[in-house]
Structures are given as structure tokens and as C-alpha cells.
Amino acid sequence: MICRGGERTDLKKASEADPNQLRPVERGQYFGDQVLQPAGDLMWLDTPLRVKAVEDGLCYVIDRPTFEAVVGPLKEVLLTPEAARNIQKMDILKQHPGQEFTIDQMKTIQSKIEEVFYSANETIIEADMPVPAALYYIRQGTVKIMTGRFHRLRIAGGFFGEDLFEEAKANDELKGTVENSILAKVNCVCGRLSMQDFLSLDLQDLSFKKDSDEGASKSPQKAAINKKKVVVMTKKEKAERLLNKANQQESTTQKKPQSSKIALSTVEERKKPKAKVADSSDDDSSSSGSSSSGSSSSSSSSDDSAAKKKPVKKQGTAKKASGSPPISEISTKPKAVDVVDEEEEEIEYIIPKRDFKFENLDKKVMLGEGQFGQVWLVTDKTETEKRAYALKIQSKYDLVSQGQAEVCIREKNIMSQMHHPHIIKLFWSHQDPDFVYLLLEMVNGGELFNRIHPIDEDFENAPQNIGIPEDHARFYAFIVADMLKYMHEKKYVYRDLKPENVLISHNGFPVLIDFGFTKKLTEKTFTLCGTPGYLAPEMVTSQGHMFGADHWALGIMTYQMLCKENFFFPDGMDPVTLYKCIAEDEFEPPTDRCSPEGCDFMDQLLQKDPVMRLGSLAGGENDVLRHKWFTGMDPKKIRTQQLTPPWVPNIKDPLDTTHFEDWSDIEDKTQERYPTLNDNQALIFEDF
Incomplete structure (x- = not known):
């Protein structure tokens, strides 16, 4: 919500330490932006917010469906610092240790991560049972890995399923097994990247930050990838080469003027009334000089x-x-x-x-x-x-x-x-x-x-x-x-x-x-x-x-x-x-x-x-x-x-x-x- 009018609206945040804590929201400021962040539809606020209007005012309200209708799915267009940190920790996805994902790579990975809600004590992965291989990271809540009499806890920001994911990746399989069952200790939300979705990613076609910085000592495979990228991205150069080729062909067939027909160029891109109102001379297009058909108002x-x-x-x-x-x-x-x-x-x-x-x-x-x-x-x-x-x-x-x-x-x-x-x-x-x-x-x-x-x-x-x-x-x-x-x-x-x-x-x-x-x-x-x-x-x-x-x-x-x-x-x-x-x-x-x-x-x-x-x-x-x-x-x-x-x-x-x-x-x-x-x-x- 964006505060439109009223000198001050107070946002009251419930807190055990100070239940009357207030944060003033002035004209032009906003609140409730957590729901517009790509943290997941299943996320909830650990601390509920209460909003109180101190005096009469006016607010603009933007709900998540409207926001996404304009800018697109949030997880595809926005990358929060928290999501970036979590994805950057996924070394298992990287081709070489020490590399860093680029922003585009992180957005690509984020778009493939599925959000899943688990109730307290619900089994997430059953031991010794073939299950779809996936890498999990905990967005909210806590999970426990059953290791016999005792169990290990993983909290928000942690990962699990690495062994399952690595085994399936090494064996070129979509399923695998784990030795220990993994359960939700409390209600929790996990991001899950399945092996199938991982294989659909085209991360190799994107250069890593560290590689681009080093410049030298690239493997032949990487050099080939970079070379391919140049061809793909330089659309103008490819069009010019085609044009030169067409001119050469035409020069050999001057006796056939009709040979100057349209040439097709295939370029692969990766990413995207008669009267007229005159245009201002200091802006862009034209004034009344641009004509409509047969009209004397313009030409x-x-x-x-x-x-x-x-x-x-x-x-x-x-x-x-x-x-x-x-x-x-x-x-x-x-x-x-x-x-x-x-x-x-x-x-x-x-x-x-x-x-x-x-x-x-x-x-x-x-x-x-x-x-x-x-x-x-x-x-x-x-x-x-x-x-x-x-x-x-x-x-x-x-x-x-x-x-x-x-x-x-x-x-x-x-x-x-x-x-x-x-x-x-x-x-x-x-x-x-x-x-x-x-x-x-x-x-x-x-x-x-x-x-x-x-x-x-x-x-x-x-x-x-x-x-x-x-x-x-x-x-x-x-x-x-x-x-x-x-x-x-x-x-x-x-x-x-x-x-x-x-x-x-x-x-x-x-x-x-x-x-x-x-x-x-x-x-x-x-x-x-x-x-x-x-x-x-x-x-x-x-x-x-x-x-x-x-x-x-x-x-x-x-x-x-x-x-x-x-x-x-x-x-x-x-x-x-x-x-x-x-x-x-x-x-x-x-x-x-x-x-x-x-x-x-x-x-x-x-x-x-x-x-x-x-x-x-x-x-x-x-x-x-x-x-x-x-x-x-x-x-x-x-x-x-x-x-x-x-x-x-x-x-x-x-x-x-x-x-x-x-x-x-x-x-x-x-x-x-x-x-x-x-x-x-x-x-x-x-x-x-």
C-alpha cells in the first residue's frame, strides 16, 4: 500500500518485546511490500502487522496479481538479496568451484525453483525409497534429518537433498534414494529444484563472472561457447555479412535486374483521418508537413x-x-x-x-x-x-x-x-x-x-x-x-x-x-x-x-x-x-x-x-x-x-x-x- 494523503499514518507492528511499537508512514511511503517480493506465495509473516490510520488519509493498494500482470511473475523478474545469497550457495550446480553465478543465471535458476509447503512432522523425503531427485533449500521453518536415535536440524537458509541430487546427476538419472528420512519439524516452506528442471537449464550458454574477469586460461570448450555467443549477439554483423554476400551474388548476375529481390536473414536472438496533429520541432517526428493520403495538410x-x-x-x-x-x-x-x-x-x-x-x-x-x-x-x-x-x-x-x-x-x-x-x-x-x-x-x-x-x-x-x-x-x-x-x-x-x-x-x-x-x-x-x-x-x-x-x-x-x-x-x-x-x-x-x-x-x-x-x-x-x-x-x-x-x-x-x-x-x-x-x-x- 502506498500512502497518498493524510499527514501521517502509523503502522503498528506486534512484538513481544514492545507490542506498541510504531513505525510512522509518511505521504509517498509504502508498507506491506513483503507480499510483492518473490519469496513465495506460501510464505507467511512471522510477526503479523497491524495498520492503524492516525488520521484521515488515502492509500493506493496494489495486490500481487495486479503487480504480476504488469511486470510478470515475480520470481522471473525480481531477485531479492536473500534469494541471490541462497542460489549463490548452490555450489553443486556450478561447473567449477569458486565460480559465481551472474544475475541472469540466478534469475534463470530462480524461475525453475518450485515452492512447496510442508506441515509439521510431514515426511519430505522417505529413506530407501526411489524419489524424484531434487535439491532443497529452506525458505521458512525448520526440517530434521533422521539419523537414528538423534537427528540433525536444518533451519531457514539451509540446504538438504545434496547427496540425492549429486547421485542422480552422476548416474544421469531423474530419481535416487537417501539413507535418512527428512521431515518438517514445524510448518515450513522449501524451494525445490528438481533434476528434470535443472537439466532444462542452459547455464553453459551464460558466462560466469569469474571467467569473464580472468579472460585468459579458458578451456577449449569455454572458448567455443564464448565464440558462439559472439555470433548470436552480434545481429548487425551477421546481417552485414548476408548483405555483402547478396551484393556479390548480384554483381555476378547484372544481366538479371530482378535478382535484387528480398533476401532472408535468419538471426537468432536471446533475451524481447486525414488531418494530423503536428509534432513539436524540438521533440521528434514532424509537423503538419507529414501528409495523409492526398491531403494538402501534409506531405x-x-x-x-x-x-x-x-x-x-x-x-x-x-x-x-x-x-x-x-x-x-x-x-x-x-x-x-x-x-x-x-x-x-x-x-x-x-x-x-x-x-x-x-x-x-x-x-x-x-x-x-x-x-x-x-x-x-x-x-x-x-x-x-x-x-x-x-x-x-x-x-x-x-x-x-x-x-x-x-x-x-x-x-x-x-x-x-x-x-x-x-x-x-x-x-x-x-x-x-x-x-x-x-x-x-x-x-x-x-x-x-x-x-x-x-x-x-x-x-x-x-x-x-x-x-x-x-x-x-x-x-x-x-x-x-x-x-x-x-x-x-x-x-x-x-x-x-x-x-x-x-x-x-x-x-x-x-x-x-x-x-x-x-x-x-x-x-x-x-x-x-x-x-x-x-x-x-x-x-x-x-x-x-x-x-x-x-x-x-x-x-x-x-x-x-x-x-x-x-x-x-x-x-x-x-x-x-x-x-x-x-x-x-x-x-x-x-x-x-x-x-x-x-x-x-x-x-x-x-x-x-x-x-x-x-x-x-x-x-x-x-x-x-x-x-x-x-x-x-x-x-x-x-x-x-x-x-x-x-x-x-x-x-x-x-x-x-x-x-x-x-x-x-x-x-x-x-x-x-x-x-x-x-x-x-x-x-x-x-x-x-
Whole structure:
């Protein structure tokens, strides 16, 4: 319990020596923390505590189940000094005498220790009877080892069962016998590490403190272990080796340009609405310069997507504007085989580098226009088999004059680090005195938004509150959740998830675009940015946000896919009312449009408290992918595109642009002349 109010609350501890002993608890202090320590569920207090409120006050109460739901099982995440001392005494587990377990090793051992309660006089180990071999240490109480007329006592902190454990270990058995029975003298709690659990430990793969300090005189076996560790842990080096190999292979097949397809790298890791709210220039991502699809409010999205469209000029188009008009810069400063587990192999997709030549790029059709530039469908004249690319062109002068040059460069750098099959791929970047260029993957199946609101839909006669089928929404939500997991593991928060920023590829898989608001996090960030209808409560209330903001947006987008509308943002709502609804209104799952599992998925994502939101609990990102709504879906098969999408766009050839608006009446901005940048301004793009 944490004391919240009242000048003083007194904690009275019963004691034979002084039954009236008092310990004052001031505002901000806590008591009762023994129950939150991983000493065991079966532990009890030798001396009961009585709590007395001297005056009116307020306390926060955190019970153990809630605490573990947030941080995970206590014995896996917390290592008390007492537990560390006891485990460090287990010399029988060590490979060599005198070694010390590392913190990670002690936590690994602790996670395998089972807690057992024994009543007074209960037999713990029967003599001369085959029993499961185990090492015991006494957490509380006393045990006695019967040695004939007399017996030996072991008190809290002591060990027993060493002979049984050593015999089974030497004989490679799981059972053994003892000469003397062992009983509980009084009620006691023992920690038990069975031989079976011990054999499942991978302690050899962790270096010991003493070994690492000595450095030299290591056995060949240890040297091999350490060498293996280097390979496992240096993911960047392994990726670079694969990339170099891919480049070498490509150099031998220059006559086959299509050979620059995605390379798979297997790396083993051990451990983990149209309008936008502008980002503050001194914090992270971008301001109103990052665009939504076809919107004049910003440019990043319309450019990045490589598939952005002109605004649909039809009645009902306003429904697409899932946010309110752009908000000026706001800074508020006062943070199911369902999942690729930590111990499993993770697949990364590396794009082999290729030296494109700007003069070889042939502009075919304009795909979209933003505040700072345009996106064109282009081909490479040197390729024998024509392949479509999206060339994003942005004016240096416009970027500098609007203070978005750094945002543009940061976005390019972030995209170059994203190697996921469902995140848009950056193939090449280039600049000249007037423009910067990004050559992107061409995603020509249109926006997810247009799957929910088809371009040719008759808005007046279209069925209300009926979006795409649930199995379609489930497919898209699962893949987007996998993208977010990938980004969050790299410590990036996306902050602009919405249907407009998800494109559909030619084979029906969603692709994430527009990284104008993406930021690498080390702690909470407080900038209000993104698209209003998708902002999380902690963002609109200036409490600081982290990765949970993306999970909230996934919940909103899932509801929108199913029900064709934003739950918290009906048409025509002003921003102030919207933010109030986000912060205060309770979410009501669409039970008439979705299965109980799907409703539960949205309900858990749309928790107001980010700490209790799905994805922020003990299981982290894996909790999202393991949700029962996704039963039977495998991220590995999704990432390798071995599953059949529920819907595939009708695309005739790689140059097909039928899913985009006609921009032929728009002038080519690259033919315009812009003011020349001064030397300092030009230096901004030096490393682009």
C-alpha cells in the first residue's frame, strides 16, 4: 500500500518485546511490500502487522496479481538479496568451484525453483525409497534429518537433498534414494529444484563472472561457447555479412535486374483521418508537413505511400477525413506456434543494395502530390523485365522553408532500418541541388481505407456501420500487430496508424507507409502528434506516451474496419469534444458485428490506462499476437507470405494504376525553378 494523503499514518507492528511499537508512514511511503517480493506465495509473516490510520488519509493498494500482470511473475523478474545469497550457495550446480553465478543465471535458476509447503512432522523425503531427485533449500521453518536415535536440524537458509541430487546427476538419472528420512519439524516452506528442471537449464550458454574477469586460461570448450555467443549477439554483423554476400551474388548476375529481390536473414536472438496533429520541432517526428493520403495538410503520407491518391470528389468523401482540420504545432512538456518467441529464430528481410542511376529512371504516371513534392511511378530503363517503383520527389527549398528538412532526413534514415516484408521498402536515395529523391517499393493495390470505403461506393445507399468481413479485418489486424511488434522491438513508436497509412500489395498483403511521426524511444515522450481520431488518452491528456499509443490506434483501426466508422469520432465533431470523448467515454464493443473474441481484442486494446492495455502487460507485444482472436495464425507464415490473403486486388500488370486517382492534370513540380539554397541550408542534406 502506498500512502497518498493524510499527514501521517502509523503502522503498528506486534512484538513481544514492545507490542506498541510504531513505525510512522509518511505521504509517498509504502508498507506491506513483503507480499510483492518473490519469496513465495506460501510464505507467511512471522510477526503479523497491524495498520492503524492516525488520521484521515488515502492509500493506493496494489495486490500481487495486479503487480504480476504488469511486470510478470515475480520470481522471473525480481531477485531479492536473500534469494541471490541462497542460489549463490548452490555450489553443486556450478561447473567449477569458486565460480559465481551472474544475475541472469540466478534469475534463470530462480524461475525453475518450485515452492512447496510442508506441515509439521510431514515426511519430505522417505529413506530407501526411489524419489524424484531434487535439491532443497529452506525458505521458512525448520526440517530434521533422521539419523537414528538423534537427528540433525536444518533451519531457514539451509540446504538438504545434496547427496540425492549429486547421485542422480552422476548416474544421469531423474530419481535416487537417501539413507535418512527428512521431515518438517514445524510448518515450513522449501524451494525445490528438481533434476528434470535443472537439466532444462542452459547455464553453459551464460558466462560466469569469474571467467569473464580472468579472460585468459579458458578451456577449449569455454572458448567455443564464448565464440558462439559472439555470433548470436552480434545481429548487425551477421546481417552485414548476408548483405555483402547478396551484393556479390548480384554483381555476378547484372544481366538479371530482378535478382535484387528480398533476401532472408535468419538471426537468432536471446533475451524481447486525414488531418494530423503536428509534432513539436524540438521533440521528434514532424509537423503538419507529414501528409495523409492526398491531403494538402501534409506531405509525408501522400508521398511515402508510393500509392497516394487525389482526394475523392464525391458526396460522402468527408467520411474519409477521420480527423479534424490540421492543428498547429503543439508541444506539451511538464513518456498463436503463434509468436516468434525470444528463444526462437527471428526472420529479417534485407534489401540488397543496388546502385540505381537517376538518369535511368523513366517517369510514367503521377501517383500523388503533397505539400513538399510528388510521387511518380517510374521504371528503370536498364531492366529487361519491367518493374514498377515509386519515386518520391521533395523540394529542398520547401522542406527548409517549412522547417521539415530534418524530418525528411530522419524519415529516410528510419525507413532504411526497417527490414520487414510488410513495411514499405526503400531501395535508393538521391539528391541534386533542388530535390531529394526516395525510390520506394511500388504498392499498387490501393489503401486499406478504400477497402473500408470503396472509391466507387454510393454513399447514400451504402449499408451503414458495415465494414469489411471479420476474417478480413482479423487478417489485416494480425499483420499490422506483427509490424508494430517489429518496430517496438527496435524501440520505434509509429504514432500514425490509420487505414490511410496501410496499403494493399498486389498479392493482398498490407504494407505500412509514412514514418513522419515515428520516433525512437528511450523513455516517455510528451509531444502531441498524429491524427486526432487515433490519439491515445495518455496523449490528449499530456501524461506522456510510449508504445501503447500504437496499440490504442490498432484498436481504433480494427473497429473502423468492422464498423466503417471511428468509435470516438463521429463526423463533424470538433477537436476539443473529440479529446474529451477519447479521455472519458467508455468503449462499447460491436457485438452485433464481431465475434466475442474480436470484441475482447478491441476492448483490451482500448483500455484508458496504458499500463493495463494489451501489449503493455507482462507478455508485452506477444500478448497481442497470442490473443485468442488470432488463434491459428502464425507470424512466420505471414512474414514469408505462405498464407492466402482473404482479398487480392485486381491488378493487370506492375504498371497498373487503376487503384489510384488520375493526376494527369497536375503539373510536374520537378520542372519548376526554386530559389537556390545558401551554403548552410545545403549542408543540411549533406548526408542524405
